[in-house]
Amino acid sequence: KMELSPVKFFRSVVEETIAARKSGQRRGDYLDLLLDARAGHEDISAPYSLTSTHSQDATARDSPTVEHHTVIKETPSSTDKVSLTQLLTDKSIVAQCVLFLIAGYDTTASALAFSSFLLAKYPIHQLHLREEVQQMIEEHGDITYQGILEAKFLDACIMETLRLYPPGTFGERLCTKTYKLPGTEVTLHPGDLVTIPFWSLHHDPRYWQHPDEFQPDRFLPENKAKITGFTHMPFGIGPRN
Numbered sequence: 701k702m703e704l705s706p707v708k709f710f711r712s713v714v715e716e717t718i719a720a721r722k723s724g725q726r727r728g729d730y731l732d733l734l735l736d737a738r739a740g741h742e743d744i745s746a747p748y749s750l751t752s753t754h755s756q757d758a759t760a761r762d763s764p765t766v767e768h769h770t771v772i773k774e775t776p777s778s779t780d781k782v783s784l785t786q787l788l789t790d791k792s793i794v795a796q797c798v799l800f801l802i803a804g805y806d807t808t809a810s811a812l813a814f815s816s817f818l819l820a821k822y823p824i825h826q827l828h829l830r831e832e833v834q835q836m837i838e839e840h841g842d843i844t845y846q847g848i849l850e851a852k853f854l855d856a857c858i859m860e861t862l863r864l865y866p867p868g869t870f871g872e873r874l875c876t877k878t879y880k881l882p883g884t885e886v887t888l889h890p891g892d893l894v895t896i897p898f899w900s901l902h903h904d905p906r907y908w909q910h911p912d913e914f915q916p917d918r919f920l921p922e923n924k925a926k927i928t929g930f931t932h933m934p935f936g937i938g939p940r941n
Contacts, residue, residue: 815861855919866899868935870896901933
């Protein structure tokens with residue numbers, strides 16, 4: 701959990717900004733988009749509907765903090781309506797703005813900071829990367845987008861940094877249907893909260909040799925096929941991650 705003082709700070713900043721926007725000030729930014737969505741589309745036809753469910757897990761049933769969950773049904777209905785006034789309360793807008801700041805700023809800053817730290821700690825890899833960048837400049841005349849795409853060792857250094865120091869240590873997903881984990885006796889039920897431990901997966905010696913060492917070569921094109929699927933996901937799994 702975040703400390704109370706930063707929470708109060710972010711909340712007050714966003715709430716003051718919301719009040720200013722309501723008085724007519726506009727910046728054409730992310731906050732304006734959220735406020736416009738709430739003001740202009742109070743009720744929308746929802747391709748997904750929000751429903752309440754109960755966890756079937758005995759422990760969860762006895763806990764008032766996790767008994768009720770809002771889940772998204774995958775089956776659309778023409779009669780389903782979702783109120784954006786309910787979804788986009790001032791509190792939820794504050795949360796979205798803080799998330800936007802953290803996801804867009806802190807992840808990049810931490811990745812660059814840890815990359816610099818690791819390259820300083822492992823000068824042999826720093827030298828290799830420096831040579832690659834120098835070659836890029838010789839071929840392209842400068843550091844260019846195309847040159848960066850071709851810089852395989854640079855990509856490997858970033859990927860290995862994100863393995864050692866993922867921006868998020870874990871992810872969470874809410875189960876929406878009964879599912880038995882293959883090869884186990886574990887059955888998930890609708891409403892169960894599933895935690896995916898990114899940090900633990902990234903440092904598990906079953907999947908990574910010398911997991912605490914900075915070894916960018918793991919992510920070179922000729923070695924990527926050796927990586928066990930779903931064991932490297934600093935931002936989760938998906939086509940843009």
